[in-house]
Amino acid sequence: MVDGYCDPAFTAVREAFAAGFAAGEDRGAAVSVQVDxxxxxxxWGGSWQRDTVVNLFSVTKGVLAVCAHQLVERGLLDPAAPVIDYWPEFAAAGKSAITVADLLAHRAGLPALRETQPPGALFDWTRLTTALAAETPWWPPGERHGYHVVTWGWLLGEVLRRASGRTPRELVADLGLDLYVGLPASQAHRAVSTIAAPFTPPAAGAPGSELLAAMGAPGSMAAQAFVNPPDLLTPDLVSDPRWRAAEIPAANGHGNARAIAELYGSLVRTQSPLLASLAGATEERSAGRDAVLCGHTRFSLGFMLPGELRPFSPGPRAFGHPGAGGALGFADPDARLGFGFSPDRTITTLHGADPRWQRLVPAVYACL
Structure with a gap:
């Protein structure tokens, strides 16, 4: 049922991983951990092979954030600079003061497009970046924060493209890991589809119920953030060849736990870390009530920080990003830890930790 390598000192992690299959929570999945x-x-286990890849959903945001921080270190990107320094068309609708840091920390006020997009728009980079450049913010930029569910990838991706001359697909490829934004056709045979576990809506007044109600209000900011472009409602969307091949860098990255752990592990290892400074990754830039997710969230420059809505690590300086359905990647600089988990059975958790994290993450820390 479970295959791969596990250091004897981390046997508890293997047991916690196997428990997910025994409980019927996983069909196929992988977990990987790096320490220094x-x-x-x-x-890996269940239906998976060693090289299986799967859609990672918003774990992709953390991958793109690493690319952004690399450009900062190369002097090609300044978080304090206005977005219009890189993307002049973005000045429309009173957005000239929005900074790159605002985009990274979900403070730009652009979590959704008001105008419903036509069929196929989800896969049209130029159409969506043009629409976002013309969009009016939903709140005064910088004054609040709210999770930019899908728009974050196009907003930041366009800035990175203009700053570096390379697309998100190319920047992620430059990392040299088994991670893709736009899965090459040559790798499609390794990809598995996700299946959704049954979802039980939270009771009225319970955590997550406010978000569910907001998403159900047609035309609301939350609803538009999750369902516009309407292609996002396509049944089994993540198995659609168009989805796998497109550049949707907030949500359609493909990879596996090994690649995620390698990425985050490379940021915090003692020798030759991927980034010279982690200040932008660990320093809180947004915290409090999330205008979109209707709960308490925390963000640094491009990364989610553990908090009430997504308590994915006990580390006080941990940073990373979860994905819809349970995928997770994070780094803990104090433990020199890189963690990755990639399942193909998605469990919808509107508030709190995925049940599999509740076994895996404590097991990892107990073994350190």
């Missing part, structure tokens, strides 16, 4: 650049856990 050394792989201590690299496991």
């Amino acid at each position: 650049g050394r792989t201590v856990v690299d496991l």
Whole structure:
């Protein structure tokens, strides 16, 4: 049922991973852990093979954030600079003061497009970046924060493209890992589809119920953030060849736990870390009530920080990003830890930790 490598000191992680299959929570999945650049856990199980890849949903945001921080270190991107320094058309509708940091920390006020987009728009980079450049913010930029569910990838991706001359697809490829924004046709045979576990809506007044109600209000900011472009409502969207091949860098990255752990592990290892400074990754830039998710969230420059809505690590300086349905990647600089989890059975959790994290993450920390 479970295959791969596990350092004897981390046997508890193997047991926690196997428990997910025994409980029927996983069909196929992988978990991987690096400590100071050394792989201590690299496991896969169920229907998976060693090289299986899957859609990682918003774990992709953390991958793109690493690319942004690399450009900052190369002097090609300044978080304090106005977006219009890189993307002049973005000045429309009173957005000239929005900074790159505002985009990174979900403070730009652009979590959704008001105008319903036509069929196929989800896969049209130029159409969507043009629409976002013309869009009026939903709140005064910088004054609040709200999770930019899908728009974040197009907003930041366009800035990175203009700053570096390379697309998000190319920047992620430059990382040299088994991670893709736009899965190449040559790798499609390794991809598995996701299946959704049954969803039980929260009771009225319970955590997550406010978000569910907001998403159900046609035309609301929350509804538009999740369902516009309407292609997002396509049944089994993540198995659609157009989805897999497109550049949707907030949500359609493909990879597996090994690649995620390698990425985050490379940021915090002692020798030759991928980034010279982690200040932008660990410093809180947004915190409090999220205008879109209707709960308490925390963000640094491009990364989610553990908090009430998504308590994915006990580390006080941990940073990373979860994905819809349970995928997770994070780094803990104090533990020199990189963690990755990639399932193909998605469990919808509107508030709190995925049930599989509740076993895996404590097991990892207990073994350190």
